[in-house]
Amino acid sequence: MLGVCYYPEHWPEEYWARDARRMHALGLSYVRIGEFAWGRIEKSEGVFDWAWMDRAIETLGAAGLKVVLGTPTATPPKWLCAKYPDILPVDIQTGQVRGFGSRRHYDFSSETYLRQAESITAAMAERYGQHPHVVGWQTDNELCCHDTTMSASPAALEKFRAYCAKRYGNIETLNAAWGNVFWSMEYDGFDQIDLPFFTVCETNPAHRLAYRRFASEQVVHFHDVMISAIRRHAGPEQWVTHNIIPPATTGIDNVALTQALDFVSYDNYPLGFSDQLMATASAEEWRPFMRTGHPDLAALNFDSVRGLSKGAWWVMEQQPGPVNWAPHNPRPAPGMVRHWTLQAFAHGAACVAYFRWRQVPFAQEQMHAGLLRPDDMPATAWAEVEQVAAEMQLLGDVSAVAPKASVAILIDPVSGWVDDIERQGAGYRYDAVLFQYYCVLRSLGVDVDFVSAGEARLDSYKLIIVPTLAVVDDAAFDTLRASEGLLLFGPRSGAKTAEFSISEGLPPGRLREFVPIKVTSVETLRPDCNGTITYKNEVHESGRWRETIEVGAVDVIATYEDDAPAAVRSGRSLYLATLTDDAFIKNLLVDLCAEAGVAITPLPPTLRLRRRGDLTFAFNLADSAVNAPAPNGAVFIIGGAEIEPFGVAVWR
Amino acid sequence: MLGVCYYPEHWPEEYWARDARRMHALGLSYVRIGEFAWGRIEKSEGVFDWAWMDRAIETLGAAGLKVVLGTPTATPPKWLCAKYPDILPVDIQTGQVRGFGSRRHYDFSSETYLRQAESITAAMAERYGQHPHVVGWQTDNELCCHDTTMSASPAALEKFRAYCAKRYGNIETLNAAWGNVFWSMEYDGFDQIDLPFFTVCETNPAHRLAYRRFASEQVVHFHDVMISAIRRHAGPEQWVTHNIIPPATTGIDNVALTQALDFVSYDNYPLGFSDQLMATASAEEWRPFMRTGHPDLAALNFDSVRGLSKGAWWVMEQQPGPVNWAPHNPRPAPGMVRHWTLQAFAHGAACVAYFRWRQVPFAQEQMHAGLLRPDDMPATAWAEVEQVAAEMQLLGDVSAVAPKASVAILIDPVSGWVDDIERQGAGYRYDAVLFQYYCVLRSLGVDVDFVSAGEARLDSYKLIIVPTLAVVDDAAFDTLRASEGLLLFGPRSGAKTAEFSISEGLPPGRLREFVPIKVTSVETLRPDCNGTITYKNEVHESGRWRETIEVGAVDVIATYEDDAPAAVRSGRSLYLATLTDDAFIKNLLVDLCAEAGVAITPLPPTLRLRRRGDLTFAFNLADSAVNAPAPNGAVFIIGGAEIEPFGVAVWR
Amino acid sequence: MLGVCYYPEHWPEEYWARDARRMHALGLSYVRIGEFAWGRIEKSEGVFDWAWMDRAIETLGAAGLKVVLGTPTATPPKWLCAKYPDILPVDIQTGQVRGFGSRRHYDFSSETYLRQAESITAAMAERYGQHPHVVGWQTDNELCCHDTTMSASPAALEKFRAYCAKRYGNIETLNAAWGNVFWSMEYDGFDQIDLPFFTVCETNPAHRLAYRRFASEQVVHFHDVMISAIRRHAGPEQWVTHNIIPPATTGIDNVALTQALDFVSYDNYPLGFSDQLMATASAEEWRPFMRTGHPDLAALNFDSVRGLSKGAWWVMEQQPGPVNWAPHNPRPAPGMVRHWTLQAFAHGAACVAYFRWRQVPFAQEQMHAGLLRPDDMPATAWAEVEQVAAEMQLLGDVSAVAPKASVAILIDPVSGWVDDIERQGAGYRYDAVLFQYYCVLRSLGVDVDFVSAGEARLDSYKLIIVPTLAVVDDAAFDTLRASEGLLLFGPRSGAKTAEFSISEGLPPGRLREFVPIKVTSVETLRPDCNGTITYKNEVHESGRWRETIEVGAVDVIATYEDDAPAAVRSGRSLYLATLTDDAFIKNLLVDLCAEAGVAITPLPPTLRLRRRGDLTFAFNLADSAVNAPAPNGAVFIIGGAEIEPFGVAVWR
Ligand SMILES: [Zn+2]
Ligand SMILES: [Zn+2]
Ligand SMILES: [Zn+2]
The missing domain is CATH 3.20.20.80 (Glycosidases)
Known part of the structure; x- marks a missing residue:
């Protein structure tokens, strides 16, 4: 309608x-x-x-x-x-x-x-x-x-103190949870807590994460x-x-x-x-x-x-x-x-x-x-x-909920907050990491669902991509465990506890159940100063965010320039320890799609496909006509085998 | 002296x-x-x-x-x-x-x-x-x-409220004039009006224009x-x-x-x-x-x-x-x-x-x-x-007012305010638009007068350029009508009412008396991503600000890449619907000067001419000597036929 | 240890x-x-x-x-x-x-x-x-x-007023010292003085210099x-x-x-x-x-x-x-x-x-x-x-103070403040000027001491570089006079009085005892728009900060593109009137080192030498091995004749 x-x-x-x-x-x-x-x-x-x-x-x-x-x-x-x-x-x-x-x-x-x-x-x-x-x-x-989620108002201050009192119960718990012993930041009472603004240098990331959770809850x-x-x-x-x-x-x-x-x-x-x-x-x-x-x-x-x-x-x-x-x-x-x-x-x-x-x-x-x-x-x-x-x-009728795709990308607000709060590398942005996977999948003609971490509906996906999941709570963990598709974790997954500490036993923390590795060190590089990652004898760029990992019983599937492991696999789970160029992601996803039985249709940048039920839509973003990548025997509902500039074809 | x-x-x-x-x-x-x-x-x-x-x-x-x-x-x-x-x-x-x-x-x-x-x-x-x-x-x-025209002082606030009360008489008139029904911005009285600063997102452009007028009047x-x-x-x-x-x-x-x-x-x-x-x-x-x-x-x-x-x-x-x-x-x-x-x-x-x-x-x-x-x-x-x-x-004596030139550029403070207030395209600046015409004319050896919109002295000019005149008040309108030279309007002319609304019947509003067109749409582009404008079979760049126009009884003299009209003419009046490169402006002005009987002398970037009465001055900005573009028989008052580096020659 | x-x-x-x-x-x-x-x-x-x-x-x-x-x-x-x-x-x-x-x-x-x-x-x-x-x-x-030296607190204001009262004794003295007659900035009493922040345009540089001295003293x-x-x-x-x-x-x-x-x-x-x-x-x-x-x-x-x-x-x-x-x-x-x-x-x-x-x-x-x-x-x-x-x-034992080097660079906090306060050229930074000399000397394998202006210990140095010394107080002057090595002054030396006026009789003020010149004009250029400096028939870049000098009884050793003097020498003292490229500095320092009897060892960018007593250390910053520039018969204490990537060799 x-x-x-x-x-x-x-x-x-x-x-x-x-x-x-x-x-x-x-x-x-x-x-x-x-x-x-x-x-x-x-x-x-x-x-x-x-x-x-x-x-x-x-x-x-x-x-x-x-x-x-x-x-x-x-x-x-x-x-x-x-x-x-x-x-x-x-x-x-x-x-x-x-x-x-x-x-x-x-x-x-x-x-x-x-x-x-x-x-x-x-x-x-x-x-x-x-x-x-x-x-x-x-x-x-x-x-x-218009950036209205956060406010430094007296009302926000009063409510944030109440939020902290409720979340932590007593001030000792909060001090311990945030690690306030660092830099003598311990409070004697909740009424001493300020909003995390207007300080000399950066505030405790745990303080900021609590504020971000609070601000989100205020809106909700x-x-x-x-x-x-x-x-x-x-x-x-x-x-x-x-x-x-x-x-x-x-x-x-x-x-x-x-x-x-x-x-x-x-x-x-x-x-x-x-x-x-x-x-x-x-x-x-x-x-x-x-x-x-x-x-x-x-x-x-x-x-x-x-x-x-x-x-x-x-x-x-x-x-x-x-x-x-x-x-x-x-x-x-x-x-x-x-x-x-x-x-x-x-x-x-x-x-x-x-x-x-x-x-x-x-x-x-x-x-x-x-x-x-x-x-x-x-x-x-x-x-x-x-x-x-x-x-x-x-x-026809479009009022029904569209069917699920075969590939899911797991998303998570906390990962965005973690990135905002702890920059570490100017070339790292959670949104950009996620978008890179999405674009590559779309350029392969693959339909994608976004599933929020903790939602209990990963079961039917053949391939699940977790660009990063900084904090793995119980719900997310259980859902991941209950899933059955191939699981690809990106760097910084499992990096933090719920209170913004480094995960117990090093990252990826409890995700070690999926991939038995330890992230022993992280380096961040200027976007124009990369190292390499080698996958199946092809050399690609590895940069911006790079983790050094110690590996247990895993298969090393890609390596850095010094032959250290850059991506590993254990059963159905993979861990990629670095950000890379698009070509690497594409090569890896092509292989994973093949293994998972997800059909791909490689596309030029100006052509995109999307299915809804038994309809396939093709979208031409070019200023010239293009042939619709329709199978023989396709019945065109809208448009035809040649899609006009900026046009659309739909077939069954 | x-x-x-x-x-x-x-x-x-x-x-x-x-x-x-x-x-x-x-x-x-x-x-x-x-x-x-x-x-x-x-x-x-x-x-x-x-x-x-x-x-x-x-x-x-x-x-x-x-x-x-x-x-x-x-x-x-x-x-x-x-x-x-x-x-x-x-x-x-x-x-x-x-x-x-x-x-x-x-x-x-x-x-x-x-x-x-x-x-x-x-x-x-x-x-x-x-x-x-x-x-x-x-x-x-x-x-x-030092940016002192505008102030957010209590005194400015008090005076601005009084200014509004005087200008609009009653608050309903102000609300209607500004269109305050939009976003529930209606006031119940003049004492509720704030200065247009420190808000969540942009304030009403009519509010800002009123403030700009007020601030100007305070200085005056x-x-x-x-x-x-x-x-x-x-x-x-x-x-x-x-x-x-x-x-x-x-x-x-x-x-x-x-x-x-x-x-x-x-x-x-x-x-x-x-x-x-x-x-x-x-x-x-x-x-x-x-x-x-x-x-x-x-x-x-x-x-x-x-x-x-x-x-x-x-x-x-x-x-x-x-x-x-x-x-x-x-x-x-x-x-x-x-x-x-x-x-x-x-x-x-x-x-x-x-x-x-x-x-x-x-x-x-x-x-x-x-x-x-x-x-x-x-x-x-x-x-x-x-x-x-x-x-x-x-x-000799320089105390007298210099004679008028043959070419005038019409300028207008309100157009500058409109541009400041309603950006629309980051590549559009009123001052730069005006300066482009000026530089091209000067590179053609043409003397230029600036005449402020509404001043009753356009009559003797052979060519009048209106780079833009966003708001056309009665005085400006009457003066333009009383002029007799060729009239070239640039884009955004007649775009707004005095209270910063879109002109009645679409831009250029009352300027339709000069050029019967309607600006039905405006697009703004990145300065490095242009379209084209074709004039007499030569293709130039059209960019930054581009208007789509519906035309009445006009001659289309230049077109966009899709053959839509980009510049039109009606009698002695022209309307250029886009910003362009210098070369287009030059070609157009060469033709208009020829038609208007304005002599031109194309000059290199490091040489400029200017006449005052019967004296012609030539200014050499190069670090090497240059021949003065003086006619045979010129009598040199200062300097001679070869102008030294950074030198000046004056002849009669 | x-x-x-x-x-x-x-x-x-x-x-x-x-x-x-x-x-x-x-x-x-x-x-x-x-x-x-x-x-x-x-x-x-x-x-x-x-x-x-x-x-x-x-x-x-x-x-x-x-x-x-x-x-x-x-x-x-x-x-x-x-x-x-x-x-x-x-x-x-x-x-x-x-x-x-x-x-x-x-x-x-x-x-x-x-x-x-x-x-x-x-x-x-x-x-x-x-x-x-x-x-x-x-x-x-x-x-x-974290930029905590300066504060706009009420406490800082109160103490700054007291500081001024103590330094200047009475307000007339302060007004005269700062030149407050300019722009009607004279005070009637110390309680009228503000901190030099939050004004319409720039405050008096003398005001800011006093504040910088004060702020420094507060920390001390x-x-x-x-x-x-x-x-x-x-x-x-x-x-x-x-x-x-x-x-x-x-x-x-x-x-x-x-x-x-x-x-x-x-x-x-x-x-x-x-x-x-x-x-x-x-x-x-x-x-x-x-x-x-x-x-x-x-x-x-x-x-x-x-x-x-x-x-x-x-x-x-x-x-x-x-x-x-x-x-x-x-x-x-x-x-x-x-x-x-x-x-x-x-x-x-x-x-x-x-x-x-x-x-x-x-x-x-x-x-x-x-x-x-x-x-x-x-x-x-x-x-x-x-x-x-x-x-x-x-x-061996490293607890003793290291021996002095043969070359000293004279440094001075006031020169940094002068640069912060009076920009004049966006391409001029005191720290960068100083660093350029240092890097060139280090690339020649020369050990360098930094000596603070006014410290009475310049006597034993063979070559003393003064990148700039904007204000020459008595202590610094006496120390320079007592030194015996070659003295190279960079531009802006002696430029200002202790109260941030131009030096008496023009810069370099009292340094004229060393080099009888007058800096009659200063120009600052965009870093990518240079002039030249010619030294021994080689043409180099001169840019960013360029002084025009009038010379007395000196030898002109380098000239600008217009043959005006760019560097001069008088006895053991040299004055360089411009910033230049590294190559010029290197050529000049090679000659000065030779004259002063300072041994040099030209080095690639990834190799550095440093002596401590009878030990010579070589540091390889390259990712490939390099031969240690050790003399025949050197006894290696650490490492050997070939230094591994990122490695170190030490010999006696
Ligand atoms: Zn909206
Ligand atoms: Zn002035
Ligand atoms: Zn530290």
Whole structure:
């Protein structure tokens, strides 16, 4: 299904009915409204104006549209900030209060804000929880965006102390857990603990990890209260979702954040995100993708979000043209809006909603495209949406959860925190390590699932890649043990205890049950100053992060330039002790896929495949036509054997 | 005429008479004093010591020099800051008070400071307003330098609220004008409005534009009060000027700033400004100009200042050797001080005053050269000043306003603010866009005037270039309509309303009267990832900022790689929808000059021409001799047919 | 002798005896303990727990180890910070308090902290000042590390005002000395003086120089109080040292800091420091040294520390493997721990102590290697220490102060401050200028002493290099005059008075007694845009900092591209007026060494020589063997005629 984001409060009321009719005529089924409208709903504390929203919903519903209601807690109005200034967050770099005037200006630890936000959310749910046109809810908007997960506010300090008291019970336990004897950092009581900011040099990593866990829990708790406020009043047929930003950028535990949702939504801006991701790429690397986005970035986020979602996931905001917020904002190549839409469905989406109906001529996002131009004429994307709306019929029902893949990548928020907290090598980034495996697999035509560490669903995968899993808790350990596929661990796996110490008996700690080795030393190198790794007589680059390992009963499958072991295997488990170039990863994964019985289809950088059920989708990112890698006898549902530039083919 | 900046308070009184005699003997006519001397004049509030200044003026005047008095408001003394700490500005990045210890430590919105500054200015004018040796006044010094236009002070906040109340009348009007319904940013009253700093993400561009207008008006108001304080007491024969920094760097409306002045002065530091401008240029690009400055930068500022000035403009401070404040501070190439002096006259200056008489051995600027070294011996520039003083006789009277050129570039402070506020593409800078046209015209040997949007004096120009004019107010519109030359609009022209919304009916809004097109979409690209523009079968680069346009009854004169229109023409008006390389601009301007009857003389990068009345000046920036591009029969006033390295020729 | 740093408080008490036995068995003589243990010693104000430390010392001593006691003032415990928050320093960039949670969170100007620190130091000295196992003391730890020399605290402000009152006597003297008449910066009283931070543009350099002197004196005073507190109680056979960071990075007067010590210690981390030093080097430049460190960086610091030390100096912390704090942290090449150890002895060390015994698995430095791994097994360095412990026997007694070299480089903290304060050219750094001379001399196989300006011990040197000596005080002047060797002054020598004015009669001021010249102008250039210097018909690069000089009765020995003098000589004194490339420096020094009778041995970049008494050490930094440049008949004490990769040879 298709949908669109709409802001009736931005437009004269006389536009509404025509807008609604045109939406329906275009083939859109859903319309999201309301998520920044607090100021128009609650004019001052407890004084509500529902009339305009009643009329808006009625008008949209009357045109045959299903309404998704956003709760407006991302933008507390000025009267609220003025009355309760303690709701504002505090910048962790500068210590300055982050004030009113944009959005997300609230502190997840503020009890005052929690009550106010719960109140407006509940009020909305009470009013529309039984409304026949309202099919579901979106909580808040893009939680954690604009670096709002962490705050140095007094509220955060107070709650963090309480969090520590609860987690550790007594201060001696905390001191021991964190190793505070180091540098005389021991506390006499929980009321002495500060937030880990504004110190002379780096704070205890255990202190920071505790704060990161706390900050994540603050967001999750806030969100859970909002979900509950909705569910208290909403009918059982109304679902609840949230539109998350790229999961790797929230800095929190996304599984916890989304667990109480019916399904997860994602806001998909391939060009803006790619411009940021490839900011340091050369012109030669960037030019082919500046109007399509990096070939694997949207897919990465699609697969990540699918991995978080109980029900079939949504794209809640789909980029329809140039955006306004990246350093550079190209227009999409012709056909890319359709391409991205079909790509989302290929990766398991149930609905793609475009952001936004009509480009608004005022305020912060006036340079962000919509389906309609500010002069109410169709923008470039309009015709592509028309086309894809028709093609949706060919795809059939997409509301069901997509089947599992054969290959899983295990992900884990704690590994991201560990990387943030203990840099050790400027060339190491957890996200980049994970992305490298993903890109290689995608270039081999392999479908990938992301599974969060500790989720009990690794059983059916033939190949499980653990790019790194710094902290292995019981749940993750049990799940790994219960899995049956080939298991590939990357460097830094099992490196740390839950309280950010080096694992007992050296890394990989309890993962030694899988691979009997000890990481005796780690070195980090400049990205342009590598050593080598030799695998089956081919020499590749090994660099950035390199571990020296002592091995027990394992097969050494790759070696460093000094013949020391660089990758080892024990039964179905492998441990790779270094970061490498793409070619090494590809060679290794080709072999592992063959062994595991995972079919591969090596692809050029501008062609990608994705299966959903019995459909195979092929996506051409090149500005020239390409032959679809379809088997003989394939029945084309969309497109044909030659895929046009930026085009898509789907066959059965 | 020539002059010099002098600080009698820096030197023993016994130096003064000899200094004055040497100035006069060197051929200097004017001497500027006083502009940082507040602490020596007003020792504590209301307690004045005029005696030393009386003697200094008398001594200088007695030697035949005309005295220009600087009012000392750029450096409020410590007793004032200690007594009235509310005069200090607040940093808009950090929120910290910017304290005493350097200069410009005052807030343009402080009523306290306004009264104090008016008082010292009036007192000085009262004392010297009829003094026979005092011929004129310089207000303050380099207003807005060191990023002082904007402040996050309580005084600025209070005044900004009052400004908004006055501009918008009631809060509903402001909310509507800014589009505050977006993100629930509506205010209930003017006392809720904050300064647009320290928020979570970007503030409303309309909010920022209002603040920029306000900040500009604060500076102008302060300045006008100072000018009035002088004029209240000064005789009618005493003129008032101000020494502005490069107009593009004040961040304010320079027309408003300078309108009450008799003429405008400029502080000319070609090497320091060029080092900053070309900081990222390659060594190959920079080396030829490191001791001459960029070939068009000083000229740009000269022409800009001439455009602002009612009377013939001055150079109030001319770099005489290495300065102390740029990242790198080379010595000028031999002859460049003379070269820059004659260049100023070519561009219409009435006087060039050197900064400064003698290099002072102490405090902040001790590494900044003067005409004399700290040991009182002539510095390198001395002999060049001697030479140019003699050559001034050959030039004749330069006190009249220079004649108008045939080509005008239209400039506009609001376009600069729009660019600062709404980046959209990291490769777009209003100043750079404007500078590109200017450099191309200068490389064609064309003289250029800068005309501020809305000034009613476009009538006589044969070619008018509007690099961009984001907001077209009534005055600008009427002036453009009244013009008769060829009109070339660059991209983003007519893009915004006065309240920073997208223009009605899409850009270029009311400029559609000139060119019937609609800008339906804008894309911004990385500077190294361009598309193309084809003009008369030649392919050039189109990049950074590219507009998609729908065209009415126009001629398409250039196209993008997809054959879409990139530049169009309607009657005498052209619209260029993209930024391009220099070669395209050159080709286009060559054709437009030919059509308009503007003579061109293509020049190498190291040679520049400028006419003033019946004189033609040629400036050689190369370290080798060059033939003067003079017509047969030219009568050389200065130099001859072969121009020496770094030399100048002037012919009639 | 060899030693190790140990933290008994980090480990279960049952480890201690075995640890001590293994230390002794490995060949270690000294063990440093205690320097971060304040929290475990003083549990709350005045409540001490000595028992554990008594037992630790006893256990270590019983195993035959000599104990070095670190006083724990680098890490005030939380109870102290909570009770006396005025002890915390304030960041000079942001104005924020730098809080508890890491280390060095104290203000050198805090009287409260001074008393508290003196009290814990005295208490420790009282308890262990006569202890038979305690042989000496280390004060605090790495003073000034983490940019802690300067603070913007209220305590610093109050003390700075008092410092100014004492230095200048009355405010008129200060105003005159600083040249405060410039920009109306004159004060009416000392209570008006601010710290030179948070102003609109740059503050008076004289103001900043006074602050730098003050800040240096604050650290020295703090340190002297600590030393006195120890000496009051410690027996005369117990020595006192301090482990300084690289002397160029403290930002203070290291001679003053270390004068009251028996000898100076140094913390040697060649890889981390080299990664920082060469951060912008190309991969080709960096790769050969990424696992050895820059060939001359450790030596530079060794020679600097030897120059500061009365007794034979120590390495108190020697890197034993990868560290955790540089942007990249490679492992040392095989053999480098031994190599660095022998290198320290070659440069005059009496002891090398490794940091640290066992890698601790928790807190901030868990990724910093030790001699033992966290699992108690020998780390890579262990075997190298075993080897070097055996080799120590061959070297003989190293406890005596090393003999003087023939060549001295004169260094001076004020020159560093001048450079920090008055940039003038972004390509000029005092430390880099000095390092260039040092590297060239070392590449010629020449041993170098560093002598601090003003120390009366230049007499015996054959060649004295003064890279720059911005301020020449009486002591430095007298010492230079009393010297007899060739004297080479670099640019900016004699440039400033003690109060940061240009020297009387122009630079080099009083150094004109040595070289009768005047520096009439200075230019600074981009590092990639050089001019030339011609010496003996060879053309080299002259750049970054170039002085124009007027010469008296001198020989011009090198010239600029315009034939102006670039280097001159008068008797035994030379003045070089520009920075140059290495090749010029080498050519000049080869000639000067020949004239002075200093033997040279030109070396490749990966080979270095150093003599200590009758021993010659050769250090091979290459990964291939090299022939030792030993004379016929050399008797090898360690190694032989072919030096293995990363190896060392010593001969007599
Ligand atoms: Zn969004
Ligand atoms: Zn100036
Ligand atoms: Zn250390």
